[in-house]
Amino acid sequence: MLIGKVIGETVATHKHPSHVGRKAMLVQPLNLDGTNRGDAVIALDSADAGVGDKVLLVIEGFSAMTSVGRPNSPIDAAILGVIDEVHLDV
Amino acid sequence: MILARVAGNVVATRKDPRLEGQKLLIVRPVSPDGKDEANYLIAVDVVGAGSKELVLVVSGSSARMAEGCKDKPVDAAIVGIVDSVHLEKKK
């Protein structure tokens, strides 16, 4: 799992049935210092996240598809939770 | 599996129900000769690891074979606390 920031949302009317009814958010994975870690991904939302939220991002099939309740679907990334706080040991 | 060092933790109240009660720790991969990498990942802790401890992290679908992680949305789990690492001496 990674820390991500929701930076936007995509609208797609014509999509695979397994994606219907789920928000497809644009999430930028972050490093621990808050800098960007690679490119943004599209993650289906299972935690009712909004733009600007810091989230728990998973880029792995099983976790992603079962969290949005759509097993055996073409889903490779999902938002599992909304992060309240991150504690770093100095 | 990789060696990693516990670097912190994450608190998320609103999350997948299957993650409730799981400790989510931030770990940084460590090379076998002990160098910390800048990278990080969030792993579920099933062994009770503490701050700055050197741990064993399993990732990918194998992470769900860890105790209590079956059928949970987990892609990395801490499955051991490392006591020591022995490396063959470089010639």
Place this chain on the structure above:
Amino acid sequence: MYLGRVTGCVWSTAKDANLSAHKLLIVQPLNTALEPNGRQIVCTDAVGVGIGETIYYCRGKESSFPFLPVEVPTDTTIVAVVDSVRVE
């Protein structure tokens, strides 16, 4: 999933039997500003898209799931046509 734009298609006669019924499309991955990002890839299509469309695609083993029970040997599949992208 990742944003991309369909830029072309690939014809192949001699291919894996489980791939034979599938359209193979060339996709240029895009960044959030919808600018080209990285090298082009070949994707299977689970929704029926056309050349020039902005789409998002899925990577990894999950890419083969729309075609179950047939086990299609693909690692990238288009799963949606993107109407618009709103970035903060």
